[in-house]
Amino acid sequence: MKLALKILGALIALLILAVVLLVTLVSPNQFKPHIEAAAKEQGIALHMGDLGWAFWPSIGVSLADITVAAVETPEKPIAELKNASLMLALMPLFRGEFQVDHVAVDGAQIHLAVDKQGKGNWEALSQSSTPESSEKAQVQSQTQSQASEAKPLNLEVEKISLTNSALDYHDEKTGQIINLRDLNIVLTGVNTQGNPFDAQLSWLLELVQANTDKLQVKGELNNRVTLDKEFNNLQLDDGQLRLTLTQKSSADIALDYQLAVKDLQKDMSYQGKLQLLSLNARQVLAALGTRLDTANSDALKHVALGTAIKGDTKQVALDDLQLTLDKTRFTGNLAVTDLATSALKLKLTGDSINVDDYLPPPSETPAAAQQAAATEDTPLPLEALRGLNLDAEFALASMRFNKMALSNIDLSVNAKNGVIRQKLSANAYQGDIQFNSNTDARTDKAIMNFDGGVQGFELAPLIKDLEIDENLGLSGAIQAKAQGNTQGASVNQLMAAMNSTANFSGAQVRLSPLNIEQKFCELVNLVTQNTTEVNWDAFTEMRQLNGNIVWRDQVINLESFNAGVSQLLLTSNGKINLATDKYEFKLPIKLAEASEAASLKGCSLTTTNYWVDRGLSLLRCKGSFGAINPLKDCGFDKSALGDLTKDFAEYKLREKHGDKIDAAEQKLKDKKQELLDKANEKLGGEGTVNKPADLLNNLLKKKLGTQSSSAESSVAAE
Structure with missing residues (x-):
């Protein structure tokens, strides 16, 4: 036993002696000329500082002050390294095992630049290499690749770290500057035996564009990583991404995830889960330099997303999609069915949303706002429309848009090869809405054709929601159908080229506060110089109505309108000029039959048939369409009234002394x-x-x- 112990002690002593002799007698610096010469053959000017041995508690080699540059410009390093070391665990060496304890890189810096001609400084590295060296490197790479395929890598490293490192990029041609600094990567317990290990990454990214403020992105990434020896399967668990964006202000973004990747070497596929924690999108946009101004100042303060993800090299799908937009909840799925053509398929179902909250706030001076809108123009994204490959379906339980309340909304959009088709159906104000459109964006102007209609559309709640019921009251249900077309390369051009026709009808429709019957009788009494005392209703009730509208050259013409009002037949014609916000309508009135004359209250009609079946175009309404007010805008046509008075006097004269x-x-x-x-x-x-x-x-x-x-x-x- 003592002999065995003596032999073991002698072996350990010999091993320690061998290590000491290796460290003391063999200097790693003697390899520097060979390494630098080999690099030069590859067109790289490599400069290395001192190489040294480390002995306890691990054994290994350390490097310092390394620079990499092109052979032609060795004074302009492209990469620098302050310190690096490869350490082997000492104790396993006594058992005959080769185990990497720590791979450390500290102070690595990479400098990339593009000159005014668009040439990058890194291009000199590849251009400087000789054909022989390139061929040698290619053969060596192929040999290493074949070796890696032939034999799995049994890797086990206690720690791999990259600390205090940076990358800077400067493009003189575009003025773009990118600085990646404070880069730290720490991998602990790295192995390829399928055992999870920790991976941590942190950085500070600075982006500078011409004429913009500097944007900083501070990030942290944490994962539990599982990797097999073939590098074929990768599992990421407990993934956490945290970002802080800072420009004029700051905002935080938090994303949790897990991901499993299979067949990394061949037909890669993946699946997992993503969870975007609630963020304030207004703050994010502000941090990116975009100030958001919405009608509701609380809009986009709460945005969150959760989904399952799966895909491969050809497609990706987000299933079980859960999207929160403030108070609105959406569910559905999103898929890019063909990454090569960006074919997108989307299906979303939501509960309730007020779109007006996300629109710009209303102007306090409507006339000025309208004039500004007329002078400003928004070009259509024709190029984007041509490249759109979309099959989308949207469903909402209820929606408020431009103050109008809609429910049971179904919208489908199909876009391919520059042609976009839309189909909309919804319920609104106890009625139904149908709308279809076809847009062709394949030329320098978008060409749009559309048709649609409403059935049983109640007017009173619509007028109230539009907040014009103080000056104009309408009640009753109408039906309408419209069709038309337009073309243009901007929003204003589409409005200017609008060409549309519509017809409408309704029953028991009330207009207030204007009373057409009262105006007719006031007219009769004024001409006949009679007076009557009547308590008039503050509205006009139309038994039946129908009409036709033509929209062309930014003018909406009421070409025909017919309605029954008490014993009167009311017609109308006129126009609305959208360019000037002015409207004018004439209201011809006719007393239907002589038998009805006596029953028309408030009128002196019993002694003459002059008024029967006579068209009278004496009422006229004109004013601002944006601030329509029937009581203020409607009145007698003085010129026509004078002619009528003269004609009635002649009629009476002939009636008495004919x-x-x-x-x-x-x-x-x-x-x-x-x-x-x-x-x-x-x-x-x-x-x-x-x-x-x-x-x-x-x-x-x-x-x-x-x-x-x-x-x-x-x-x-x-």
């Missing part, structure tokens, strides 16, 4: 003929001298005309 007026006119007519006959005789016979007869005829007209007026005046006086 026989006498007719007799006087006949007498004057006979007298005129008698004078003409005498004049013709004196001038040489009828038809012989036309010019004197014409002169005399004109004189007679003047004379007889005066007598006719005198005769009518005398009859009227009677």
Whole structure:
């Protein structure tokens, strides 16, 4: 036993002696010229500082002050390394095992630059290598690749670290600057035996673009990594990504994940879960230099996403998608079915959303805002539309958009090869909405065709939601159908080229506060100079109505409108000029039948049939379409009213003294003929001298005309 112990002690002593002799007698610096020469053959100017041995508690080699540059410019290093070391665990060596204890790299820096001609400084490294060295490196790479495929790597390292490292990139051509600093990577318990090990990564990234503020992205990444010896399967568990964005302000982003990757070497596929923790999107956008101004200042303060992910080299899918947008919850799935063509398939179902919250806030000066909107224009993203490959379905239980309340919304969008088709159906105000459109973006202008309609659309709640019920009241249900087309490369061009027609109808529709029957009777009483005391309703009720509208050249023309109002027939025509925000309508009114005249309250119609079946275009409404107000905008046409008053006076005169007026006119007519006959005789016979007869005829007209007026005046006086 003692002999065995002595032999073991001697072996240990010999091993220690061998290590001491290796460290003291063999200097690693003697290998430097060979290493630097080999690098030079590859076109790399490599400079190495001192190489040294480490002995306790691990044995290994350390390197310091290493620089890498192109052979032509050795004074401009592309990469630098402050310190690096490879340490072997000492105790396993006594058991004959080769176990890496620690691989450490500290102070690594990489300097990349692009000159004004767009040439990168790293290109000199590959250009400097000789054909022989390139061929040798390629053969060596192929040999190493074959060796790695032939034999699995049984790797086990206690710790791998990269600390205090940095990368900087400067593009003189674009002015872009990227600085990656404070880069630290620590891998603990690294192995390829399928045992989980920890991986930690942290960094600070700085991005500078021309004419923009510097953006900082501070990040931390933590994982539990599982890797097999064939490097074929990878498992990432307990993944945490934390980012802090800082520009003019700061914002945080947190993402948790897990991911399993299979067949890394051949047909890679993966699946896992992603969880974007709730973030304030307003703060994120502000940190990226974009100030968000919305009608609701709390919009986009709460955004979260959770999903299962799976895919391969050709496609990726997000299943069981759970999206939170403030108070709205969406579920569904998203898939890129073909990565090569960016074919996107989307299906989302949501509960309730108020889109108005996410729109720009309303302007306090509508006229100024409208004028600004008219001068500003938004170009259409035609290039993006041409490349869109989309099959999407959206469903919402309820939505508020432009103050209008919609429910049971179903929207489908199909886009491919520059053609986009949309189909929308929804319920609104106890009615149904259908809308279809087809947009062709394959040319320099988008060409759009559309059609749609509404059924049983209640007007009163719509007017209330639009917040115009203080000046204009409408109630009752209508039906309408529309179709049209337009084209353009911008929003304003689409509006300017709009060409559309629509027809509508309704029943028991009330308009307030204007009472058409009251206006008609006020008109009658004004002309007849009578007065009546009536308590009028503050509305007009139309039994039936129908009409037709044409929208062309930014003008909406009401080409026809017919409605029954009490015993009146109401028609209308006019236009709305969208470019000037002005509108004008005439409201011709007709009393339907003589039998109805007596029952029309508030009108003095019983003594005459003058008003029956007579079209009267005396009411006119005009003003600002954006601030429509029937009471203020509607009134009598003074010029037409004057003509009507004169015509009614003549009618009454003939109604009372018709026989006498007719007799006087006949007498004057006979007298005129008698004078003409005498004049013709004196001038040489009828038809012989036309010019004197014409002169005399004109004189007679003047004379007889005066007598006719005198005769009518005398009859009227009677």
